[in-house]
Amino acid sequence: MTVQAGTPDTFPKLLLTHARERGDAPAIREKDLGIWQTFTWSQVRAEVEALAAGLSKAGLRRGAHIAVIGANRPRLYWTLTAAQALGAIPVPFYEDAPSEEMVYVFQNAEIAFAVVEDQEQADKLFEIMPRCPALKHVWYDDPRGLKHYTQPELASYESLVASGREWARANAGLLESEIAKSHGANTAIMLYTSGTTGNPKGVVLTYDNLIMSSRAYAELEGLRDDEEVLAYLPMAWIGQNVFSYAQWMVVGFRINCIESGETVMTDMREIGPTYYFAPPRVLEALLTQVTIRMEDASWVKRRMFQHFMELARRVGANLLDRRPVAALDRAHYAFGNLLVYGPLRNALGMTRVRVAYTAGEAIGPDLFVFYRSLGINLKQLYGSTETSVMVCVQPNGEVRADTVGPPMKGVEIRVLDSGEIVLRCPGLFRAYYKNDEATREAKDAEGWYHTGDAGYFDAGGHLKIIDRAKDVGKLADGTLFAPKYLENKLKFFPYVKEAVAFGHGRAEATAMINIDVQAVGDWAERRGIAYAGYTDLAAKPPVVELIRDCVEKVNADLANDPKLSGSQMHRFVILHKELDADDGELTRTRKVRRGFIGEKYATIVDALYAGVERVVVEAQVRFEDGRTGAVRAELGVHPAKTYARQAVAA
Amino acid sequence: MNLNEPRAGATSGRTIGEVVLAVEGVSLAFGGVKALTDVSFDVREHEVRAIIGPNGAGKSSMLNVINGVYRPQQGKITYRGKTHAHMDPHDAAIRGIARTFQSLALFKGMSVLENILAGRNLMMKSNIFLQALRVGPALTEEIEHRTRCEEIIDFLEIQHVRKTPVGRLPYGLQKRVDLGRALAAEPKVLLLDEPMAGMNVEEKQDMSRFILDVNDEFGTTIVLIEHDMGVVMDLSDRVVVLDYGRKIADGTPDEVRASQAVIDAYLGVKH
Numbered sequence: 001m002t003v004q005a006g007t008p009d010t011f012p013k014l015l016l017t018h019a020r021e022r023g024d025a026p027a028i029r030e031k032d033l034g035i036w037q038t039f040t041w042s043q044v045r046a047e048v049e050a051l052a053a054g055l056s057k058a059g060l061r062r063g064a065h066i067a068v069i070g071a072n073r074p075r076l077y078w079t080l081t082a083a084q085a086l087g088a089i090p091v092p093f094y095e096d097a098p099s100e101e102m103v104y105v106f107q108n109a110e111i112a113f114a115v116v117e118d119q120e121q122a123d124k125l126f127e128i129m130p131r132c133p134a135l136k137h138v139w140y141d142d143p144r145g146l147k148h149y150t151q152p153e154l155a156s157y158e159s160l161v162a163s164g165r166e167w168a169r170a171n172a173g174l175l176e177s178e179i180a181k182s183h184g185a186n187t188a189i190m191l192y193t194s195g196t197t198g199n200p201k202g203v204v205l206t207y208d209n210l211i212m213s214s215r216a217y218a219e220l221e222g223l224r225d226d227e228e229v230l231a232y233l234p235m236a237w238i239g240q241n242v243f244s245y246a247q248w249m250v251v252g253f254r255i256n257c258i259e260s261g262e263t264v265m266t267d268m269r270e271i272g273p274t275y276y277f278a279p280p281r282v283l284e285a286l287l288t289q290v291t292i293r294m295e296d297a298s299w300v301k302r303r304m305f306q307h308f309m310e311l312a313r314r315v316g317a318n319l320l321d322r323r324p325v326a327a328l329d330r331a332h333y334a335f336g337n338l339l340v341y342g343p344l345r346n347a348l349g350m351t352r353v354r355v356a357y358t359a360g361e362a363i364g365p366d367l368f369v370f371y372r373s374l375g376i377n378l379k380q381l382y383g384s385t386e387t388s389v390m391v392c393v394q395p396n397g398e399v400r401a402d403t404v405g406p407p408m409k410g411v412e413i414r415v416l417d418s419g420e421i422v423l424r425c426p427g428l429f430r431a432y433y434k435n436d437e438a439t440r441e442a443k444d445a446e447g448w449y450h451t452g453d454a455g456y457f458d459a460g461g462h463l464k465i466i467d468r469a470k471d472v473g474k475l476a477d478g479t480l481f482a483p484k485y486l487e488n489k490l491k492f493f494p495y496v497k498e499a500v501a502f503g504h505g506r507a508e509a510t511a512m513i514n515i516d517v518q519a520v521g522d523w524a525e526r527r528g529i530a531y532a533g534y535t536d537l538a539a540k541p542p543v544v545e546l547i548r549d550c551v552e553k554v555n556a557d558l559a560n561d562p563k564l565s566g567s568q569m570h571r572f573v574i575l576h577k578e579l580d581a582d583d584g585e586l587t588r589t590r591k592v593r594r595g596f597i598g599e600k601y602a603t604i605v606d607a608l609y610a611g612v613e614r615v616v617v618e619a620q621v622r623f624e625d626g627r628t629g630a631v632r633a634e635l636g637v638h639p640a641k642t643y644a645r646q647a648v649a650a
Numbered sequence: 651m652n653l654n655e656p657r658a659g660a661t662s663g664r665t666i667g668e669v670v671l672a673v674e675g676v677s678l679a680f681g682g683v684k685a686l687t688d689v690s691f692d693v694r695e696h697e698v699r700a701i702i703g704p705n706g707a708g709k710s711s712m713l714n715v716i717n718g719v720y721r722p723q724q725g726k727i728t729y730r731g732k733t734h735a736h737m738d739p740h741d742a743a744i745r746g747i748a749r750t751f752q753s754l755a756l757f758k759g760m761s762v763l764e765n766i767l768a769g770r771n772l773m774m775k776s777n778i779f780l781q782a783l784r785v786g787p788a789l790t791e792e793i794e795h796r797t798r799c800e801e802i803i804d805f806l807e808i809q810h811v812r813k814t815p816v817g818r819l820p821y822g823l824q825k826r827v828d829l830g831r832a833l834a835a836e837p838k839v840l841l842l843d844e845p846m847a848g849m850n851v852e853e854k855q856d857m858s859r860f861i862l863d864v865n866d867e868f869g870t871t872i873v874l875i876e877h878d879m880g881v882v883m884d885l886s887d888r889v890v891v892l893d894y895g896r897k898i899a900d901g902t903p904d905e906v907r908a909s910q911a912v913i914d915a916y917l918g919v920k921h
Contacts, residue, residue: 144805145863147866260810262810263810266813
């Protein structure tokens, strides 16, 4: 499949079109020194032209890979386009990836060029340089701290652009001719999957992949060129890349780069995005903040919030879906909108959100409904790096918490007998880079991609994802055990930050829990409980009671579910340390690596089933500066009440 | 360690220059209490100079003498070629000496940005009426001040609390804001009074990084008092050690560490 004839089929061509047709329209903003600085499409074009010339002069050739490492900065976005203009392939990295994890990718893709944000990233590259001899050029955006570096490979982004500007002047028309050489079937970008096991795999995506699926999606949602989008998620994540790069280029809206990771809330309120994308984790963190702030609010506000949120849960989502709602409730909701929902949307920076999406992992139903009941049109979609995200999207009016919607235009889906979902779609990746074996494993001869997700179609034709196919297990008595489902239910409580459920092949289900140190800390403070840090707080008896209460509420809820009532959690431990990507316990996109955790904390898992009351553990932790240390702790194994399956009320 | 060699671990290219500040034979007493007795030392341009000593050794008094809050009974202070019997605080500030305080000196009810702007007080030239109306030169000037403050906010990585009242910030951040306020005056010499007191390890690392960066990026000469030996030894080019108001050692961190007088003062000595 190819992009419609006559329309630009690569991102650089799209840039040229925008610059020609609407050169003065804002394309990208960045908050710098406290002020939003705007760059128009023609400015972006000029910058990309100079940058591409600079890169070409430095030796970046067609088909070569270039690393892009850092937070959302306009200059890094321009680097993507400039590299693509030359026919080179950008490879974005997670900015918090430790240097060790970068080595493999640099070697695998034989990367010789890198554009990095700052000293931190440059340091990492110089650390791995002896092992990555191909790496020859490192350009940095922010000069801070780099003044006295003498490495010959290092130069500033400014110097790169300046050298390119001269060269471009002498070679007019070069950019256009280079851009014209690329076509839709060429590789646009390579993204490495975070990989829960083994080395990461480089997913090769073509322009056709990204542009076709972005275009289909833009049509479905009626995206306009005046949408405001906040660029705040890691560039190496496909979600960010599609929403803030591919769709940006296809639709021509505006992206806004946040000032720093800590200012997201403020920046979001200032920009008021109309089109918003957030993984469940971000939405969860926002809700936790709201909950904490409400607990600190005055009695009147608290009561008002509780009252109207109850109403919203009952009718809010129905109103959004234009389902019939009683006139009295409508009036009541409108009043609530004035007093609670409106101000709350404003505080969240979501006043102008027209369409919001969540993806990346399953979202807790309660969390999902919370946003929808406020009148925010939050929807789910389904996809992965390999499919350029867009596989299933929930259309307006057909939004449900437990499904991801029907397949999009051009997507074919089948469910295998094993429960695994396989699909074919225009966005489907070409191959894993230099890994034919993995490609063959994922993509069979007929082009069906094996997603590794387990699920089925419901009566309405919506796809429902239960869990990763390999994670879905059975308890010893044969009843279904979907760990993710339990974990999500636990994580909906603001006090639970992370949960890992166990139970496959066992007589009963159990869980390991990470408390949310901010929420629980606040809770403890208000009760006058003093604590020294995470480990201490997690061991406090009142905190154990608090968490026990959460677990038992989940159990009570599960008791009502005919399929899953067997997976009520009989025991739990509160972990002595927070699960961390640096320790390999979470992936870079912060999903729990259940298998790894099960092995690493085997003593705890055994204790959960051994009928003991206490267990001693020692764990290695890696600090942010790379040093390691040992944490030793004694944990309590706590029982939780389970419930008999209740007769379902008629 | 040679003075002109860069600090271990840092790839600094700064060159340590001439003596900018010299304290000679300073004695300070409050009634019968002798805070400082005949203390002499000097500070060279662009260096990080630490003053250490056990509690009550006279470290803070020494800083207060340097920026003119205390008047010593004896001795003289030479700053940039001018010798004084005592410094005048206002004059010291105008001539480029800024400081932070052990017990923070911030306006708790004002935002971070406003507090840092307050640090530029001495540089505001236009008259109060123009400032109130925000017209003409006052406006240009305000933009300039704001730019400078934003650069400091960016430098210290406190963008997320720019508009937050200082009183609501955790202690570690307040310390950073205090440093920002001092930096806003664009000082040539920065006096830091226990910049890391009461901080956890991570906050200390951050603060150390900022101090080194200030020294490196702006070439600011830094005189700091600190309790944490590890921090002092890592940060400073030269260290002066006080005990009971007297100087007992002066030199590079390695020299000071090896000095018997210092070991005795810190670990005690059998009489």
